[in-house]
Amino acid sequence: MCGICGCGQPDGAVTIRKIDLKKVNFGKVTPLGAVSPLGHHDHDHHHVHAAAMNQAPGKTVLQIEQDILGKNNLLAERNKGFFEAKNILALNLVSSPGSGKTALLERTLADLKGEIPCFVIEGDQQTSNDADRIAATGAEVVQINTGKGCHLEADMVNEAMRQLKPTDGSLLFIENVGNLVCPAMFDLGEGARVVIISVTEGDDKPLKYPDMFHSSQLCIINKIDLLPYVNFSVEKVKEYAKRVSHITEFIELSATTGAGMDEWYAWLKKQRNTRLAP
Amino acid sequence: MHELSIIASIVEIAEAEVQKAGAQRVESIELEIGELAGIEFSALDFAWEVGVSQTVLENAERHVNRISGQARCSECDTTFEMQALYDPCPGCGSYFSEIIKGKELSVKALTVS
Incomplete structure (x- = not known):
């Protein structure tokens, strides 16, 4: 059974693939739920673990105080370290479905072409429609399909980067699954989180979905x-x-007419410059 | 419904601990969850049974310590109970505050056998 939503699908529902317009190649990755837990090891010799030595017959109380998001946060820190070492500015773009994230990216990639190297990770439950739109601008892009999952997690981004191979000093846009609730909890290791709201939505969304607005810069x-x-x-x-x-x-701004886009580019360049090593 | 992937992480932590202790199953689990942590408690309840079935947590007794939110006003230093992230300071009405409690999300303890 799928560990994400409890549906009848097998666990391997998350797929991550780099878009090659000439050759389409689906690659399966290990979903988060199937990764060996820290401290687990498989071998065929026997030795007594420290915890087991203290074990009284019957019940044992283990005071573990473990952060439930600890594993995701640890992986997010690894992603962050990779970005820092390579002077990459990674942005986590979050919003409701239909706010215009992909349109904003299309225009940004076209306008910054030749000026700043840009890479994109697209997150959607299904299809590579968005990644295909991004690929049409000439930018390198990897599509993550989360299957029934409602958000991206740090391990998916880590896996996607192995295929994407973003270059030093580049801009990495991570377009999260369209959802104003779930992605708020999962750090991907991004340098900044950008929430997008469109004027066709309700202007009280920050109050209705406060977690997302609380965690965005x-x-x-x-x-x-x-x-x-x-x-x-x-x-x-x-x-x-x-x-x-x-x-x-x-x-x-308007990604359609281009109004306000200069301010967005100025923000991107400022963020990037403050992160670039002297 | 990210509560199910939260449950999947709890299962992962429990399975690792059960294996380390050389135990078979979890008798009871104690969770600490803040009311500002982004968890919908009813969704967690709803998803729990499905999320833990056929794992070491199946049939485990679940205790949740709910931690209510608390914030300190950055303008007047009043400490107050925060139910939602947009609650203003009851002292001066400012929205400029720091959360000091309520973001907890951890497995405190497990009883294994």
């Missing part, structure tokens, strides 16, 4: 070209987001 308000047609207050969304997180910065 930048909030992009997308589709501002549609503001005249919708009942959405930019001021309200900012005010609500600030109630949840006092460190969040805001950029208003």
